[in-house]
Amino acid sequence: MSPPSRPDIQSLPKAELHRHIEGCVRAPTILRIAKKHKLPLPTFDEAELDKLVRLRAPMKSLEEVLRMFSIAQSVFVSLEAIEELVWELLERAYSEENIRLLELRYSPDFMLKGKNLDWQEAFDRIHSTLERFEKTHAFCGGLILIASRSFGMESAQKTAEFALRNKGRVIGFDLADSESAYPPSLYAGLAARLREAGIPLTVHSGEEAGWESVLQTLELLKPRRIGHGVRAVEDPSGRTLGRIKAEGVTIETNPWSNYLTHSVPSLETHPLPKFLKLGVRASIGADDPDLLDTDLNKEYGLAVDRMGLTMDDLRLANRCAVEGSFLPEDKRQEAAKLIGEKPEI
Numbered sequence: 065m066s067p068p069s070r071p072d073i074q075s076l077p078k079a080e081l082h083r084h085i086e087g088c089v090r091a092p093t094i095l096r097i098a099k100k101h102k103l104p105l106p107t108f109d110e111a112e113l114d115k116l117v118r119l120r121a122p123m124k125s126l127e128e129v130l131r132m133f134s135i136a137q138s139v140f141v142s143l144e145a146i147e148e149l150v151w152e153l154l155e156r157a158y159s160e161e162n163i164r165l166l167e168l169r170y171s172p173d174f175m176l177k178g179k180n181l182d183w184q185e186a187f188d189r190i191h192s193t194l195e196r197f198e199k200t201h202a203f204c205g206g207l208i209l210i211a212s213r214s215f216g217m218e219s220a221q222k223t224a225e226f227a228l229r230n231k232g233r234v235i236g237f238d239l240a241d242s243e244s245a246y247p248p249s250l251y252a253g254l255a256a257r258l259r260e261a262g263i264p265l266t267v268h269s270g271e272e273a274g275w276e277s278v279l280q281t282l283e284l285l286k287p288r289r290i291g292h293g294v295r296a297v298e299d300p301s302g303r304t305l306g307r308i309k310a311e312g313v314t315i316e317t318n319p320w321s322n323y324l325t326h327s328v329p330s331l332e333t334h335p336l337p338k339f340l341k342l343g344v345r346a347s348i349g350a351d352d353p354d355l356l357d358t359d360l361n362k363e364y365g366l367a368v369d370r371m372g373l374t375m376d377d378l379r380l381a382n383r384c385a386v387e388g389s390f391l392p393e394d395k396r397q398e399a400a401k402l403i404g405e406k407p408e409i
């Protein structure tokens with residue numbers, strides 16, 4: 065069988081579980097919003113700005129990526145700008161990547177830091193924009209709130225309280241960044257409260273820190289999904305992956321992101337094929353598509369060209385995404401129909 069072609073990949077209806085809203089901002093959009101709101105930028109030349117907001121090669125330092133993020137973050141400046149940014153990212157995901165199920169996530173403390181905006185009003189606007197998009201497109205979406213670990217425990221508690229207040233409209237909760245400096249044990253109480261309230265967890269783990277952190281995350285936080293999780297394969301006993309499989313945890317892989325952040329030495333050694341072969345539920349995501357110069361078409365292409373996946377493997381990863389989705393049952397069934405896959409759920 066010949067490998068899938070680019071048109072085959074583009075036209076495949078897709079499901080994605082791991083995409084940061086703050087990582088979906090293009091240089092022309094930054095320019096447009098900055099001019100409208102009279103915001104300062106390091107440059108108003110589009111090509112120059114593109115270089116400052118898009119990582120094109122494996123990162124040299126975390127600071128390099130944070131600088132890029134801070135430029136994108138600066139344009140989440142008003143409710144109108146937020147609506148414009150979210151609508152644009154949804155339209156692009158739908159038409160360019162053929163995404164039919166999309167779980168979006170953001171960190172309120174990061175996105176709105178230094179802005180004169182209320183968390184609730186911003187959330188309401190993002191949620192209503194998503195609902196408006198769903199009404200006019202064959203598409204299912206949901207919102208996950210992130211606590212940025214590097215913002216400290218008070219920020220994490222505040223974000224968790226905010227998620228609890230918006231239960232029903234928030235589909236899940238995530239812990240992101242600085243995994244080594246902020247170990248899972250710090251979040252056991254917070255995770256238990258969210259789980260008991262019926263808000264499922266996904267945790268960025270096994271990206272910067274090793275398999276031991278993934279194992280601790282599973283034990284202490286009991287997440288339904290792991291973001292990245294690539295280093296789980298480094299456990300020589302195989303216990304970490306065994307547990308992920310036995311507990312039905314979904315690994316949200318983001319291959320190009322994992323390569324750029326040095327979580328994997330090369331795409332050829334990425335564990336995605338291994339996950340799928342072992343029967344571990346694994347999805348494919350783009351993480352921060354504009355910041356990392358990628359999208360799902362590119363991710364699927366890399367999975368084929370560099371990891372040897374077939375069209376059937378790509379469909380399996382899509383099915384895994386629907387099965388692992390935090391969306392309510394009726395929406396998941398609807399999404400399954402849209403991507404033409406029957407999930408075993």
Ligand SMILES: [Zn+2]
Pocket residue numbers: 082084240268291351
């Ligand atoms: Zn992420």
